[in-house]
Amino acid sequence: MEAFTVHTGTAAPLHRSNVDTDQIIPAEYLKRITRHGFEDALFASWRKDPEFVLNLPQYEAASILIAGPDFGTGSSREHAVWALQDYGFKVILSSRFADIFRGNSGKGGLLTAVIPQDAIEKLWEITEASPSTPVTVDLQERCVTAGSFSCDFEVDDYVRWRLLEGLDDIGITLEHADAIGEFEKKRPSFKPVLN
């Protein structure tokens, strides 16, 4: 995984709460068996509307998405993270993320930064008044900056460390292979196994 320290880019304001993963990527796109190539699937239904924010030329190059509360609810599909990344997003800002989506993002290197809803609304104002405003997300300092506006964001300490280092989770776990083996020796015999 690529390490993440600081990202600067333009941002798109998404005025929706409860953006579920069925909206981020509808089920028909989940038939694919690859890990890449989902950019066409991102918000597939909403993108049919020419007025949808990502269809507006001023937000074409956005790499930061500023969304309403409860982003990523519903299905556990990690394809939602892949679609956002394939489209070019590096950071999602929201006041609340659904747990599984946030977990999936951390694994894939997409930063989900939590800021209060009033800061979201301030950033909506700034990026609507001036869509080309560079927005900087600094993971080291846990801080979002857009022009003269700045606020701290929340991110899980462990996820932050892994993103900063670009570490592979499975590799970290396999350092405990002996402990896993010891645990397995003590598992009760009544637990079910497949033959």
Place this chain on the structure above:
Amino acid sequence: MGRTLAEKVWSDHIVHEGDGLPDLLYIDMHLVHEVTSPQAFDGLRATGRPLRRPDLTVATEDHNIPTVDVDKPIADPISRIQVETLRKNCEEFGVTLFPLGDLEQGIVHVVGPQMGLTQPGMTIVCGDSHTSTHGAFGALAFGIGTSEVEHVLATQTLPLKPFKTMAINFEGELPLGVSAKDLILAVIAQIGTGGGQGYVLEYRGEAIKGLSMEGRMTICNMSIEAGARAGMIAPDTTTFEYIKGKPHAPKGEDWEAALAYWETLVADPDAKFDKEITIDAAALRPFVTWGTNPGQGLPLDQSVPDPQSFSDAVEREAVENALAYMDLRPGQPLKEIAVDTVFLGSCTNGRIEDLRAAAHVIKNRKVAQGVRLLVVPGSTRVRIEAEHEGLDQIFLDAGAEWRGAGCSMCLAMNPDKLTPGERSASTSNRNFEGRQGPGGRTHLVSPEVAAATAVRGTLSDPTDLVEV
């Protein structure tokens, strides 16, 4: 200090304590299906890592398979490739698979319990958010993404921070005619789609104790719709009797040892939850959603809400968007909403008891003209059992379609879809925009309400039907 049920199961599975970092948690059973696993198996191949415990991994085909012509090759070539990829991966890595056509095939969350693979005190994961279903047995069960699927395949563990705990205490007994589905829809409407974020919900009280395992599974299944990681119910004699004799249930001395352990799996009297809420079960009524998330619901005898009655601006905008998408007007009585399709099935309500409840309502009645009733059993065994009981004939006589087992119209990956603008009453779990097909509109209901709605053509509960 006393511990909650979730805390007990958690601590019994710690391989390595994190001390501020995530704990490394052992996973007792990993359920796999065709949609969220191919990239995970690719990951194993790319890194040369073996699958650590094929004997604790089981796969079935459910999300992306047809429910008709199941004996023929899958018509959609992209779906076919995905299903064939699962078969190849299971062959290569030695995973037990129940493919289309197999007696044990079905929705992954119906298959686990019916085989006895779901037992109290286990940790169970699957690349599917409705894994929370298995919490009905007192297991800690939760959905994971594909990276975590790969992690479990490679290590049989997951690094996780402990979940917070929330007790949902039900006071009183559930009134006659009110089902587990009504109960959980009411919970989600009360706490919201984000209300359970970060928590394991522990459902308690007489109303829960009085439920069958099927009803308990319906409740735990939809914990995720309240944003929770998992839902749990302490196991009791109802649980033990359900498991006893199932193919993978412990036997002989193992049964006695298991039972002794299972009986300890209840929150201690002095356990402290991070949050507790109380719900008056006796006041509940049949429930239905009117909006585009599962928290947007009301008792069926109410009317579509007015966006202006919501003080919070974000919520008001969400209601406006939902009513526009659903093509509903404020003040419209919910029972006047006409539907085109009724879907009976899914991991929420596709079990034998759900089919029995709906069949009981629809027996000797006809599906309203112009309405399509699709009945999709949750598993092949459920289908066979229903056919043995003659339920299929009751549905067919009423004018319904009787299908093979799978996820079907719950998520519309297969050809079972709503067309744009079409409206459904559905026993599934999500009423998101386009969930049952692009442009489709979904009202979530119980099996009993689904059956009554199919008969009348408008959202209805069984008491609205004239005697036959």
